[in-house]
Amino acid sequence: MHRIVIPLLLLTLSTIKGQVRQNEQNITISGKVIDAESGQPLEYATFVLQDADNPDKVTGGITDTSGEFSIETAPGKYNIRVEFLSFKTYSLNGQNYTSSTNLGPIRLEADVAQLEAVEVVGERTTVEVRLDKKIYNIGKDITTSGGNVSDALNNIPSVSVDVEGAISLRGNDNVRILINGKPSALAGFGSTDILQQLPADAIEKVEVITSPSARYDAEGTAGILNIVLKKEKTLGINGSVNTTVGVPFNARVTTNFNIRTEKFNIFNTLGYFHRESPGSGLNDNRYFSDASDFDRIIEDRDITRNDDGFNINIGMEYFLTDKSSVTGSFFYRWSDENDVTENDNQRFTDGDLNSRTLRTEDQAQKENSRQFSLNYTNNINDEGHKLTADLQYSYDNEDGLTGIQENNTIPNNDLLALENIYDNQKQDDFLAQIDYVLPMGDAQFEAGYRGNFEKEVNDYQLDTLNQNTGQFETNYDLTNVFTYRENVNALYTQYGNKYGKFSVLLGLRLENTQMKGNVDANIDSEALQEIIGQDVDLNFDKNYLGLFPTVNLIFELSKTQNISVGYNRRINRPRGWFINPFPSRSSRTNVFQGNPDLDPAYANAYDIGYMKRWKKLTLTSSIYYQKETRSFEFIREETGQVTSDGIQIIRSLPINLSTNERIGAEAGVIYSPAKWWRLNSSFNFFTFTSDGEFNGVEYGTTNSSWFARLSSKFTLPAKIELQANSFYMGPRQTAQSDTKGMFSMNLAMSKDVFKDKATVSLNVSDVFNSRKRRSFTETPTFTSDSEFQWRKRQINLSFIYRFNQPKEKNNRRGPQEDGEEERQFEG
DSSP, X not given: OGGGOOOTTHHHHHXXXXXXXXXXXXXXXXXXXXXXXXXXXXXXXXXXXXXXXXXXXXXEEEOOTTSEEEEEEOSEXXXXXXXXXXXXXXXXXXXXXXXXXXXXXXXXXXXXXXXTEEOOSSOTTTOEEXXXXXXXXXXXXXXXXXXXXHHHHTXXXXXXXXXXXXXXXXXXXXXXXXXXXXXXXXXXXXXXXXXXXXXXXXXXXXXXXXXXXXXXXXXXXXXXXXXXXOOOOOSEEEEEEEEEEEETTEEEEEEEEEEEOSSEEEEEEXXXXXXXXXXXXXXXXXXXXXXXXXXXXXXXXXXXXXXXXXXXXXXXXXXXXXXXXXXXEEEEEEEEEEEEEEEEEEEEETTEEEEEEEEEXXXXXXEEEEEEEEEEEEEOSTTSOEEEEEEEEEEEEEEEEEEEEEEEEESOOOEEEEEEEEEEEEEEEEEEEEEEEXXXXXXXXXXXXXXXXXXXXXXXXXXXEETXXXXXXXXXXXXXXXXXXXXXXXXXXXXXXEETTEEEEEEEEEEEEEEEEEEEESSOHHHHHHHHTOOOOSSEEEEEEEEEEEEEEEEEEETTEEEEEEEEEEEEOOOHHHHOOSOOOSOSSEEEOOOTTOOOEEEEEEEEEEEEEOSSEEXXXXXXXXXXXXXXXXXXXXXXEEOTTSOXXXXXXEEEOSXXXXXXXXXXXXXXXXXXXXXXXXXXXXXXXXXXXXXXXXOOEEEEEEEEEEEEEEEEGGGEEEEEEEEEEOOEEOSSEEEOOEEEEEEEEEEEETXXXXXXXXXEESTTSOOOEEEEEEOSSEEEEEEEESSOOEEEEEEEEEESOOTTGGGSOOHHHHHHHHHHXXX
């Protein structure tokens, strides 16, 4: 695999080399780079000469087919570095050269942890391609400065984030979110809400894993997004402080602090934010059934959010020996959210306004999360023989109090409803994992175990004002405690090897899933079945055993192009809120209800990719196909119930459909027409077909959609950078709904100050205020025309100051370091 790479820096080295030759007093530094184990020469290895007194002055070149290099330079003091992907970096600092010198053979030791690596030549901080994934290093994306993790993900090719923060991969929202290779409280236990609280500048890179290897959890039929957080590797004390203010009012302070010695590494991230995010929504519902007293209802919502949050992540890595270490870390997150939604309801009969109400929903929610992690790593030898073990415990507690008041405004001011909803959700998650890596020459064998044990308890109470007595009374029909457990035990093994120009990674994963649910409610089972409108077992214990094979192949057509093929089988397990059968009360007329009869969905996915690179342009592309059985689909239907003032109650419900087939193609282009100008674009087109029925209604559909991105970045004199990112999501359809296309654009400008120790950034998110979801739903009994905007246009001004931490230090790392971190975090 290591012979298909032409490393970074070639675009700049040729220019520097031409300048050096103008010096008549040049000397020549030469040598030969070889494989330490086999003695074979390594062609296209990178030899770098860095001026020891002026680190910004760099020259160098690449080895020829015999592994030899010869560099002309001026006499002086230099730092030497030799890099070659899949091999450990060779470094030698502070060398004085006053005459031509032959360094002789330089032996590089194999880093088998990167057996499957294939690097896309170009700016390393943009994209790397591996056998089973693409890696996007986002350090230079200034449009996300002062933003959150969701903002950063929305700029990643293949990924889309809708207006409510839901994340999709290739248009499929069944995606697994991992932090540092593991399910984590930092990712909200599968919820995406927390990703809108963590700062984007905490991210080192994002791994888009569309064909996951066997070492990964089989969860997520669309694939996996692995968010790798920064972890400074520089000796000494270093860190940064990042402050942001914005309009609508938004303030954030994030600090990163690191102390590293030869024996230990202490790292810490501390952050606080205050955010006010106004939003809006509009629903125009028309009814054709005699069950309703009205034929049209317009709901116009105005949303005000006032949220505060604090998070801290602190840990220490202690080096037991030069090959083994123990890392312990603690994460804590606290948030206090207060959202007020005012809903103006207009009700029509035969086209005339019949009545009008104002519904105010005041939702207060406090949440705190804790996570304790312990990792042991033993690099048994320098050839990649390795053993790692992880233990992780996470706890999350959410306390919510929602007050709902609805009054008539026309024809009178009568009180219609006054409710208090008390909602407490606790979640415990325990993870145990062990991974073993055994190199065997050019091959590599891996095996491991992962156990993940989750418990979620939802305690829900609804109190309604009795207007006759003036007292609040508990509604025992809906008050309940729902407990959900999900236990997953998995064993995996995989084998990788390279045969000339052909590389292969084969894996098999065995997973056992247990799903248990229990409802505790003060209501008999018959009445309960009538309330939830489904004849299902509310106290269930299900067990599933499955094999999940993976195959990933790469064939080198030449040194600048290759073809990859991937196959994997995946599972999509329903989340706790998908299972909870009790209706929500965010609206009296439109409710969400879980389905305890849901079973996991399974998918077989195939992927064929092609990569080609030229001097200034890199192309990545793929064609993919996925067939999912018993896939999840959200439907809307009448409940048969009406409110006290005669309005039909409509529910949204997840169901298992028979099949869902998806075929698509994507392409990404990185192009540098000039040193000061860089273009990055991607396009994804997909078609999906689903079939299945529920309650006698057919929900099959066929639909095509697409989305595209274009990013343009300019580097100007005086250390000024400009960047524009645009995104378009094409129209989409389901069996019941049509969603219109959506366009948005972000702009940013940054400038380095204080001798590059600080950077000032100004960015505008959603310049045209056009990031709105517009959809139309049609059923035999009603239609719904809706528009929703989660957050209006945002303007942020950010200032980041770095001490003992050069700008983009984390983004200029050699292949060895990237491989080590990847092996540490993959699971």
